[in-house]
Each structure stands twice: as structure tokens, then as C-alpha cells.
Amino acid sequence: NAGVMQNPRHLVRRRGQEARLRCSPMKGHSHVYWYRQLPEEGLKFMVYLQKENIIDESGMPKERFSAEFPKEGPSILRIQQVVRGDSAAYFCASSPLQAGTEAFFGQGTRLTVV
Amino acid sequence: GNSVTQMEGPVTLSEEAFLTINCTYTATGYPSLFWYVQYPGEGLQLLLKATKADDKGSNKGFEATYRKETTSFHLEKGSVQVSDSAVYFCALSDPYGSEKLVFGKGTKLTVNP
Numbered sequence: 001n002a003g004v005m006q007n008p009r010h011l012v013r014r015r016g017q018e019a020r021l022r023c024s025p026m027k028g029h030s031h032v033y034w035y036r037q038l039p040e041e042g043l044k045f046m047v048y049l050q051k052e053n054i055i056d057e058s059g060m061p062k063e064r065f066s067a068e069f070p071k072e073g074p075s076i077l078r079i080q081q082v083v084r085g086d087s088a089a090y091f092c093a094s095s096p097l098q099a100g101t102e103a104f105f106g107q108g109t110r111l112t113v114v
Numbered sequence: 115g116n117s118v119t120q121m122e123g124p125v126t127l128s129e130e131a132f133l134t135i136n137c138t139y140t141a142t143g144y145p146s147l148f149w150y151v152q153y154p155g156e157g158l159q160l161l162l163k164a165t166k167a168d169d170k171g172s173n174k175g176f177e178a179t180y181r182k183e184t185t186s187f188h189l190e191k192g193s194v195q196v197s198d199s200a201v202y203f204c205a206l207s208d209p210y211g212s213e214k215l216v217f218g219k220g221t222k223l224t225v226n227p
Contacts, residue, residue: 004157033214033215035215035217042118042203042217042218042219043158043203043215043217044217045214045215045216048214055212056212091157091158093158103215105157105158106157107155107156107157108157
């Protein structure tokens, strides 16, 4: 059973471009959480999704950020018009139930905005 | 709101030394408490957890006890190894709503031979 797969592992974008981060949950998991880790900081919750639904987006910046988890395919975190402050590691976690505490984490996507 | 405070790093120890990383929390309700470990370039791995007061979580020689009276969940290991070098995160689950995790800032541990 493959773990949580995130791609790409590293992403470089110029200011103003769009960044798309993908997360394929573990097989059988229908709950996905996205977290952001800024340099020298802990992880901060961004958004919690179930298939085709956003359940909790209280940690998402109000502008430029969006997330989806379609019926088929991976969950996508999309950042439009990236700025240098978006440079961070973005981690996805999946779980089979609404039990984020039993979530399994992917290896993360490290976004660098130049 | 919910928050986690853990001791500032970095922490440098010699092999076989005793490890303590302090963690305290603020939360409404009764959260579950966790320690995660992050090895260089990797994602987070659950190290141990405790779901109610006085529970002790343990794994790979690490232990932590859920202390409601002191709102603490300190991580301990009696004899560290070089392979324990990593960043350790204390976290709690939001007991209401989506059970998202609230993390401390992390403590970097380096163990020298």
C-alpha cells in the first residue's frame, strides 16, 4: 500500500506565476488535510477536504489560494500569482475517517518563489 | 484558541544521553496529544500519542505522559542514538470540528557519536 504521494517534491516559480501542488492520498482514504511549514516554523493547518467537498478552510489565506479534491484524481492546492512569502514546504496528510489525528503525511512539496 | 509551546532548540546531545523535550499546550475541551518526528528531507511521522489524561504514549524508547493538571506532554528518552537526530514536533488535535492538528514550532535534536 503506497503512502501519501505528493508531487512535485520541489517546485520553483517566478513571482506572479501559478503553483499547483498535488496530493494522492493513501488507498481507501477519503479525507485530506493540507499544512504549510514556513522556514523555522511548525506546520500550520490550511484546509481539510473530503471528496468533492471543502470541510474546513479556516487556515487558507483569503486570496490567491484554493484547494480541491475531486471525485477522481488527486487533491490539488493551487496558488495563483505567487509571491516570495509563499515559499514554504507544503504537506498533505490523508486519513480514512474524520480523524485527522490518525492522518499519514506525505513527504511534502518545497515551493521556492524567485 | 488552541496552541502548543515546545522548548526552543537546537538540542545537541552525546549518544546514550537522556533526552527531555518540553511541551505545554492550551486548549478548550480535551484534545489528543502527539509527538511527530521529521527526518531531513522527509515528511512527518507519528512517533507516539495519548488521547486522555494520564495516558502514556510510547514508541522506539520514547515516552510522553498526558498531564492535564500541568497541561504538558513532555517527550523523554533514556538513551538517545545518532539515528534519533531529527526535528520533533509536539501537536494537539482540535477536539471540535475537523480535528485538524495544531503544531508547536519544533525542536531540532542532534545526537553526536
